[in-house]
Amino acid sequence: MLFVWILLLSPVLAGLEWQLVANESSTSPPRRSDHAMGFVSLGNSSYLILFAGRSYSNQPMHDTWIFEMQDNTAGVWRNVTKSMHPPARFSMVYGSSDGYFYIATGEGINQQYFNDFWKFDTRTNEWTELGRTAMLNVTNLFHPQSRYGAAGGIFPGGSKFFVHQGFSHTRHFDTLVFDVNTMEWNIVDCKAGQCNSYTPYYPHARCLHAGTLLDPNKLVIFGGCLSGGGTGGECPSGDTWMFDSQTLSWTEYPSCPVPRIYGSMAMLPSRRGQNRVLLYGGIEDTPQVIQTTKSPATLVGLFDPSTRTWSLHKTNAKQSFPVSRASVAMVTGHDGIFMFGGYDVNRGSLLGDLWFLRGDAYTAQNTATVSCSGSFTNFILAHGCLMVIGWGIFTVWGAFIARYAKSSGKTWFYLHIILQVTGQLCSIAGFIMAVLSVQSQHFGFAHGIIGLVVVILGILQPINAVFRPLLPKPYCRKSFRRILWEFIHHFGGTSGILLALANISLGVFVANTRSVAWVVWFVYLGIVVVVNVVSHFAQECLENRRKPMEFLELIPGSEKSIYNYKPKMAEGNV
Structure with missing residues (x-):
């Protein structure tokens, strides 16, 4: 049986x-x-x-x-x-x-x-x-x-x-x-x-x-x-x-x-x-x-x-x-x-x-x-991690320090340089990973084209920083060369960061990442945006309070008080 x-x-x-x-x-x-x-x-x-x-x-x-x-x-x-x-x-x-x-x-x-x-x-x-x-x-x-x-x-x-x-x-x-x-x-x-x-x-x-x-x-x-x-x-x-x-x-x-x-x-x-x-x-x-x-x-x-x-x-x-x-x-x-x-x-x-x-x-x-339980790692994962670290962390916060955290000393300046240089080294390494990951026509699609522009802007930033004109002495006007350099450096850095953040957002979809990666990235991106917006308005308020009262004069015979100033009159006016 x-x-x-x-x-x-x-x-x-x-x-x-x-x-x-x-x-x-x-x-x-x-x-x-x-x-x-x-x-x-x-x-x-x-x-x-x-x-x-x-x-x-x-x-x-x-x-x-x-x-x-x-x-x-x-x-x-x-x-x-x-x-x-x-x-x-x-x-x-x-x-x-x-x-x-x-x-x-x-x-x-x-x-x-x-x-x-x-x-x-x-x-x-x-x-x-x-x-x-x-x-x-x-x-x-x-x-x-x-x-x-x-x-x-x-x-x-x-x-x-x-x-x-x-x-x-x-x-x-x-x-x-x-x-x-x-x-x-x-x-x-x-x-x-x-x-x-x-x-x-x-x-x-x-x-x-x-x-x-x-x-x-x-x-x-x-x-x-x-x-x-x-x-x-x-x-x-x-x-x-x-x-x-x-x-x-x-x-x-x-x-x-x-x-x-x-x-x-x-x-x-x-x-x-x-x-x-x-x-x-x-x-x-x-x-x-x-x-x-x-x-x-x-x-x-x-x-x-x-x-x-x-x-x-x-x-x-x-x-x-x-x-x-x-x-x-x-x-x-x-x-x-x-x-x-x-x-x-x-x-x-x-x-x-x-x-x-x-x-x-x-x-x-x-x-x-x-x-x-098998493991799998490819160049796309390495590329994404390096770009998030390089642009999404180091470069973003390095620019934040230069924009909103300046002090009278040079600590902020050295910290800015360290973060930016580290960020660009990660960016270059991530760019190499991206080239290795794409089989052909590396720049034949939006993410690839934007990525190339971002890497170029990132490399130009430390190069133009080497040739920056010196700051003028206190109470002296900036030279035209200095004003022009500050515009180029600020515009190039801001453009690179904005394009990088947008391209990383595209990249989480191109790379077929899981939904948890989308959530983590966009929550972090939201935090970056909120911190920068709040810092911008806070800086504006502080600058308005610190402006010299060049358009006000003390009323004769009055004590120094915010209530005892009046607008200056133009010369020749009574």
Whole structure:
């Protein structure tokens, strides 16, 4: 009896288990990364469709392969490439529904970007372009901007194919939907000019992120690269967002997996009312990263749509585990998830093996969990901290001392110099961190341009201070050179501080910081503003009281009292 129970419980106890289905061979697809793969069931037969990708020479491919499965752990590859096929490409969005396999967008030869949409029919092994050639008679036919590195797909049984953000010569904000029934594109979020990198209520423009459909109307995304292409942000990032196409709204949820680019997502098969999104692979260490906790090849992330939470789980293996990889194609099957190829992140080589991760949303709960305690530091964090310290603390209060805390001695002057010089050293170091953090087009967006102006103004301040004219002796008028220098020094310092404070305020949103950072910064900024305003009016009052009574004279024969003065009369007047 005990033996029977062990047999019945064995699938549950196994949790998530890797198994090698097919290794690379002379009759299998060549090694590749950034390819597309779909799972199609027709009657009692199931197929994997593999299309295109990036070769080892970094060239786009255009071949189509079918893996005809005998069961989840065996099958045969065959090349079904025909003369009619989508142009060669990689980094496209893909998915399968109702017996068809779909692909959209991608990057081709010589950085040619696509905005087309294709359907593969497994019954005939034929490709057909939709939405363009099929509707030439439709006027004002809308097509999205060409791009690659987008996320999205189609939910099995659904008709909406999502394409989210991506990159061409700029980062895109929009979310698009292609209806496979009407063969029409629609922008459902962030139409041209409506979104920017300084609003925290939707995901900032990115590419190379992971994404999948939770149901026909909900898209979940994770991570990606937010830097370059006219934007500045984390690359990799580690934020999680869900889009509801029915309410046209985004919601951000707490994240647990290590930030990454080139990661992959797929839904585990549902069971007993449980649903889980699986996140696997990716590149976690980029030139922007200072330190990160790398995920082992045995670790996967699971997102629970019902609780909106992540958890990290250790997988098992029947014989061996797949090597750590990125840019893989993953697709949901009947009893688990299939994965093909990708980029070996340790050896720097491409892969051509087919794996099966057996398990479902219910059994996945029985795998060993790992705490979300990994550490992550990048140049953006270092840049932000240095700029807040340099401009938000040292420079602000150094200028405050020079403006409102002067004394008869020179203590204030030396303190002013120490704070300003320290602040500018932090600013220069922060500027270097900013250049290192942005992948390209460092000054192609507002935060970068303002930051450059601020750093230049900051460097000019101590330089022009060296050439300041001397102060005149007491009761002597200031020279024109002194008056001009004071204006330049005051205007340059004030402009630099105001721009710096404004740019730091923009930066807390560009950097995808958590809400607690916004609160701390803006509360501190409010304190700075209040202290300076109060000090300004207090100084004005004191100066008015200390003005020499040059326009008043004592009434003859009266005692010195504030009540015994009268306005002086001009000479010659009686």
